[in-house]
Amino acid sequence: MPMEQTMRWFGPNDPVSLRDIRQAGCSGVVTALHHIPAGEIWPVDEIEIRKKRLEAEGMRWSVVESLPVHEDIKKASGNYKQYIANYKVSLQNLASCGVQTVTYNFMPVMDWMRTDINYELPTGARALYYDRAAFIAFDLFLLRRPGAEADYSPAEIHLAESKLQTLTPSQRETLFHNALLGLPGSDERFTRDGVLHALAQYAEIDAPRLQAHLFYFLREIVPVAESLGIRLAIHPDDPPYPLLGLPRIVSTEAQLQAILDAAPGAANGLCFCTGSLGVRPDNDLAGIIERMGDRIHFIHLRNIRRHQNGDFYEADHLNGDVDMYAVVRALTETMRRRHVQLPMRPDHGHQMLDDLAKQTYPGYSAIGRLKGLAELRGLEMGILRS
Known part of the structure; x- marks a missing residue:
């Protein structure tokens, strides 16, 4: 069957x-x-x-x-x-x-959680992608979650810093938006303070x-x-x-x-x-x-x-x-x-x-x-x- x-x-x-x-x-x-x-x-x-x-x-x-x-x-x-x-x-x-x-x-x-919702494959098709260095950059430098540094190794933080330096202001905004798409009802516009409040609970x-x-x-x-x-x-x-x-x-x-x-x-x-x-x-x-x-x-x-x-x-x-x-x-x-x-x-x-x-x-x-x-x-x- x-x-x-x-x-x-x-x-x-x-x-x-x-x-x-x-x-x-x-x-x-x-x-x-x-x-x-x-x-x-x-x-x-x-x-x-x-x-x-x-x-x-x-x-x-x-x-x-x-x-x-x-x-x-x-x-x-x-x-x-x-x-x-x-x-x-x-x-x-x-x-x-x-x-x-x-x-x-x-x-x-x-x-x-995904960091890229338009990852281009060699064929030209697009897929969902999770880039850990980009995610850590989001957490540490865009969301700026209090105490986040304790969750990562020095090597991971260094990779995240390097990743952030490669991103334009527009790309940083896209990363922030992509990372929040997993919030229920995220057609709404979530603020950094709102997300941090939810995490603090x-x-x-x-x-x-x-x-x-x-x-x-x-x-x-x-x-x-x-x-x-x-x-x-x-x-x-x-x-x-x-x-x-x-x-x-x-x-x-x-x-x-x-x-x-x-x-x-x-x-x-x-x-x-x-x-x-x-x-x-x-x-x-x-x-x-x-x-x-x-x-x-x-x-x-x-x-x-x-x-x-x-x-x-x-x-x-x-x-x-x-x-x-x-x-x-x-x-x-x-x-x-x-x-x-x-x-x-x-x-x-x-x-x-x-x-x-x-x-x-x-x-x-x-x-x-x-x-x-x-x-x-x-x-x-x-x-x-x-």
Whole structure:
């Protein structure tokens, strides 16, 4: 049984249309009610409006990505108990509308981080890139985070200073903007003071404490999800190591196992993202599937090319440091053993061809994702037929 082919859609303002997604060969759509602020309840009528719009184009709402976790829950402060109660109601409302897979993340403040969203490849296509020296330059000299120097070695600080000297004022402004795109709702214009204030809220929260907050959240919502037939899928950290003094707790196999053990119900599962987990060479992706395949509920297939100094860029789906053949083979075996069809989306894609002249969400132009989906479908068919 092949994976269910899906693509992500950001809603009515997405320059990639539902018709584009259908023409790419998808039967399902991955979307969310982005217009509803984090922490508020998703009403049934809003869920139904979105669901019917997808169905009118001949597709189904396969996965919610994401039902956001309010920052108060991550910090276990303020109105976090009310926000957890709201989360449960949103799960109930989604289940009543027949939407059964819900992705979320537990990354503090930042959902993801890249320093260049227009990295030009030799082909002329553009990819997302994380340049560690540029990121350190952003942290130390543009954001000027208090105490940031303690997080880096003298050699790293020297490289960051050298990187900064190569950037024009315009390039420095672009770097600052790119680094903040991972802030939820970052269509807004964030100020340096606003970002530093958000980071300061985590000053007393280290990795063990953040993990304890996640486990509390899971023990509250997993029984509800279990009773509703909802499958929860936590997305790994992107990239999978600490940034800006913030802890990361969804980066390694050991951390994934701890999350599954914290709330053992089958509803408590993983969004298996090869791009995020693959940035760490110590993550055995095919082995994680073999050992945790029963708890994988959603799949992001994306490839990356790593460099020794911590840089990486998003490579072609079949040509990077992730062994995509081994990953897809392990996933097909898991689905065969479980007798399930798991939803998969080609995560990100290069901006290429006609899309080079269009303004799209970083990583989410149509043609690059279509290319990735076609390659992944071909790989999967070859494995299934062999």
